Amino acid sequence: MTQSDISSPEKPGNGSRRTILVIEDDMTLNRLLCGQLSEMGHAVHGVASRADAMELLGGIAPDLALLDVRLPDSSGLSFLSELREYCPVIVLTAYASINQAVEAVKEGASEYLVKPVSPARLELAISRALETMALRRDLAFWQAEAQRAARHELIGDSAALAELRRMVGLLAASDSPVLIRGESGVGKGVIAAAIHAQGPRANGRFVTVDCDPEMMESELFGKVRNGQLIEGLLAAADHGTVFLNDIEKLSGTMQSRLLRLLEKGSYRPHGSNAEIYKDARVIVSTAADLDALVTQDRFRSQLYYKLSGFALVVPPLRDRREDILPLADSLLANRSFQRGVEKSFSADARDLLLHHDWPGNIRELANAVDRGVMLSAGEAVIEPDQLGLTHRKSATGDDATAVTLRFAAPPTLDDLRDAYIAELIERLDGNRQRIATVLGISERNLYRLLKPRA
Structure with a gap:
């Protein structure tokens, strides 16, 4: 039996082999186990102590660990609860004990094996441990999805929401990228999830990525570390949907990489020259004025045009x-x-x-x-x-629509303009979209008005 024969709903690492950490102080047995696991197609790291294991864990991300009960610098069982935070653990012992087995299971061991272990028994234990972990991850994912669906239904009776529901249904049938625009807090993520849930990818994962410019590259595309591929969130969204929140925060480099993904369906993990193809739909959102950012050369026009072919605007509450x-x-x-x-x-x-x-x-x-x-x-x-709302009055009330501007001397037209805009900035919490709406101009023109005069 080879590694490809192991049945698992989720493939860690690069998808063709597992990374396994062997912690065994008997070096003869350590080498034997590493050899058996290598023949099964795994990438194996062998260490003889807790200290060596912790040092190695700083540089690798194992999919599984084999842990001897007795180590020179620690009890294996006392190390078990810490080690299982990194990966599933199979406990090995030379002396079978009911009490010890019970304690190992209580501490979270996936299996409890008595040495010597035949290759067939070892491979079966590895298969079961990895499959159980994958099932637990899937269960946690679907539980979170169920909670998210319960929280994020498209609830309401307005004509605007009815139109949004109609557009969601139309866009769900497509596989094109979608741009969702709207103020912060309007529910852009809800709309994205609804598009995913109503489309042919509904059985795939819906993965949300906040566009943090510092972590984005490795988080989305993955990276290669110590020769091992650590997959990113894009891989997790294969056959599903990846939702990029606050797209305007992407760096210029990441904008280029995203454009390449949308055009070619492929990407390269950080530190790798290998081209990886993934089948994931891309939905993005923004509360920013992308038109103005394109004009200012802060957002790539090619990416904007690629994204804006199918756009939704979510109206404010x-x-x-x-x-x-x-x-x-x-x-x-x-x-x-x-x-x-x-x-x-x-x-x-x-x-x-x-x-x-x-x-x-x-x-x-x-x-x-x-x-x-x-x-x-x-x-x-x-x-x-x-409710904590009594201090704030609605913009539809008389007090909110009255505007009083005071000047020490007769103002110029520019003074009036600047004072009125300043009043709107304070009253509308600096929301440029709303300010532009009140003034009856575009956000781009508002941006020009806000620039200091020479």
Whole structure:
């Protein structure tokens, strides 16, 4: 039997062999085990002590460890709980003991084998340990997916949301990249997940990547370390969808690499010259004005055109007020279940929720509901002062629409313009999209107005 015969739903490493760490102080047995495992097609590292194992773990990412019960600098069982944080562990012992076996299982050992171990028995134990770990990872993933789906339904009754649902259905049938635009907190990730869930890739994974410019390259594309390929999130999204959040944060280099992926379907892990092909749909989101970033040469125009062929704009919550109360009720039902208390909003609280301006959109709404659940403690009804919103008035109210500008001397037109824009910046929390909407101009023109005058 070779490594390719081992059945596993998830292939670690480079997909053709496993990396196995052997921790055995009997060097004759150590070499024998390493030889057997190498013949099975594995990449093997043998060490004789806990200290050597910890030093090696700083440079490799094993898929499995074989651990002797007795080590020169530690008890194997006392090392087991720490080692299993890195990978599954098979415990080896020369003296079978029921109590020892029970203790090993309690500490998280995948298998408990008595030496000497035949190659067939060892390979079977390795297969079972790796398959069990893969199943546990898959279970954790699908549990998280179920929780995410419960939290992120497209809830609401507005015409805008009905149009979004229609567009999601159309885009789900395609395999093209999608650009989702909208203010922070409007639920762009929810829309991306809905597109994935309604399409032919629904049985694949939906992997979210926050575009951190420092970690992005190795996190997304993977890397080669000590000759071993450590796969990135793109590999995890094979036959599924990868969702890149805040695409505007990508460096110029990463923008080029993403464009190559979209055009050719391939990429190179960091530190490798090997071309890897992956079948993953790409959905991206941004709260930024990409048009302005392209004009400023801060975002590659080729990538922008590639992404913007299929674009969705998610309107802010204040522009779809019919969705506020259904969303709040849904959020509350979930929080009430977690608290074990069935709660509801008072009539005044519902009125406050309905007329609040929601600059933070659904994220702010969720925080307000969380605050209301916490401050109402054991009470069944949440009151307005428990939501933390009373200090902020809706932009639809008379007080919010009145503008008063004061000057020490008669102002010029430029003074009036600058003062009015400054007032809008403060009132709308610096949200350039909303400021541009109030002024009736594009965000690009707003950017020019905000530039210091010579």
